[in-house]
Amino acid sequence: MGRHLLCALDNDKMIKLTTALCLLMLLAGVHSETPQGRILGGEEAANDATPYAVSLRVDNAHVCGGSIISASKLLTAAHCLYRDGKLIDSSRISARVGSPNQYAGGHVVNIASYSIHPDYDALINNLAVITLNTALEWTDRIKAIELTGADEALPAEGAEISVAGWGTTVDGVSSFRIRKINLTFASDAVCLDAYSDHDASSSFCLAHALKEGTCNGDGGGAAVYNDKILGVVNFVVGACGSRYPDVFVRVAGYSDWLQEQLLA
Structure with a gap:
């Protein structure tokens, strides 16, 4: 990878890491020697192989993955909702559902709000649940997955x-x-x-x-x-x-x- 990528972690959180860790983030404005892809x-994957998977987007650019867990809820990692150590405003976040193509197809849905795990700290308790503005309609390519x-x-x-x-x-x-x-x-x-x-x-x-x-x-x-x-x-x-x-x-x-x- 060339360099270890420790994306947007505050200094007080970084000292808790006992090994060199690479967060799985691709955020606009975060640069490294690692190519993105x-x-x-x-x-x-086949067109209908991952109907639960969503491309989580900030300012309409892919940043992370996520999963449909109900008609109005997505599951992702908490670190995906931070930029430069600060939470991203929900108005900047969207998700493409129903398409294996991160650039086209399916639907881009808007976010109403999100909830970070209350004990999230660096890589610990690294979960977040996103609430959509409107409920999804199920198709062969848009389905919830059970936890x-x-x-x-x-x-x-x-x-x-x-x-x-x-x-x-x-x-x-x-x-x-x-x-x-x-x-x-x-x-x-x-x-x-x-x-x-x-x-x-x-x-x-x-x-x-x-x-x-x-x-x-x-x-x-x-x-x-x-x-x-x-x-x-x-x-x-x-x-x-x-x-x-x-x-x-x-x-x-x-x-x-x-x-x-x-x-x-």
């Missing part, structure tokens, strides 16, 4: 987990279509080796081959297992596609808060 590896419940066990080590997004590619060529890849569930020991603050109740890691995995622009997207959101893309350790596993927020650890947001 799509998920490392994987392949272009994994608090009582559901984590997958076995080595289980395949699907991740999709419009983040950076290994060759640096920007893709207009969403890409999808299967990563593998990593053990707690592997996750702790990469990320010393790992807590299995609120995070998990997915292993991958070198030069594969999530990267800039994929933050906030979903890790899907058994047709449910298992986690939200949080960050990578070191550089995109490094030997370390990628780190995700475990949504089951936030079931109560997420249900409150769905009912709000």
Whole structure:
């Protein structure tokens, strides 16, 4: 990656990081030596393969991924809603739904408001729920995806987990279509080796081959297992596609808060 990208974190939050971390953000005005584009590896997804996935946009430019969790609610990462350490006004945020193309197709929907997890701090509790101005209408390409419940066990080590997004590619060529890849569930020991603050109740890691995995622009997207959101893309350790596993927020650890947001 050339340089570690620590996007828009306040200094007091940065000191809590025990390793060099790369946030999965692609925000206007944030520059690095890393080319912006799509998920490392994987392949272009079919038109109707990820009907829950949305391109989260600021000033109509893609910044992060997100997921439809009800007709009026989207799930993403809290860090996606910050610019230069400050929350972005909801009037500047929109989402493209119903299209694998981040530039065209589907519908661009406006945002009424958003809710950041109350205990969000740097990479911890990195979740946000967005409320749309108007409810979505379901089609083959626009569908909600269920959240994994608090009582559901984590997958076995080595289980395949699907991740999709419009983040950076290994060759640096920007893709207009969403890409999808299967990563593998990593053990707690592997996750702790990469990320010393790992807590299995609120995070998990997915292993991958070198030069594969999530990267800039994929933050906030979903890790899907058994047709449910298992986690939200949080960050990578070191550089995109490094030997370390990628780190995700475990949504089951936030079931109560997420249900409150769905009912709000």
